[in-house]
Amino acid sequence: MKRAFKTEIKLTNEQQQKLHQTFGICRFLYNHFLAYNKDHYEQFKQGKQPHGFISGMDFDKYINKDLSKQEGYEWIKVVSSKARKKAIMNAHTSFQRFFKGQSKFPRFKKKSHQDVKAYFPKNNTTDWTIERHRVKIPTIGWVRLKEFGYLPTNQRIISGTVSQKADRYFVSVLCEVEEQTNKKV
Structure with missing residues (x-):
């Protein structure tokens, strides 16, 4: 069974700067995907495009092969590729929900409303190591926890x-946790 745990952390100035950079790039890619597909959708409505939007996977290929190699966009490759891809896939999901009629047209993310999160998967065995008072986040490093005991160490x-x-x-x-069975005697 999967279960999520959340707690507050204390970051150093360098870690804050790296995290803000990640947030900014994720927000940029989310908004760029929306703008790209908004234009694509307008062309689709006029009959110039066969599909309503391009997929997140295709857009990620475009970012890695074309946009990040253009002059002035080299900074996109500075942060974790998984965090970038998750931001694009979140935008992709919002477009899918729009086309299924489950939600309104996706909105752009604003810097003033910090609603962007940075996703970090566990790629290596040393990623996401949790000790009593600190956690190791990929590309950020060891971060101190403000409150102990909320994240499982085992x-x-x-x-x-x-x-x-x-x-x-x-x-x-x-986390992957074992199911606990409550037996009443």
């Missing part, structure tokens, strides 16, 4: 997300 971690709300930073980890 569970298998699948992935995690770092978010910011009102100048406070939070880490949320997804």
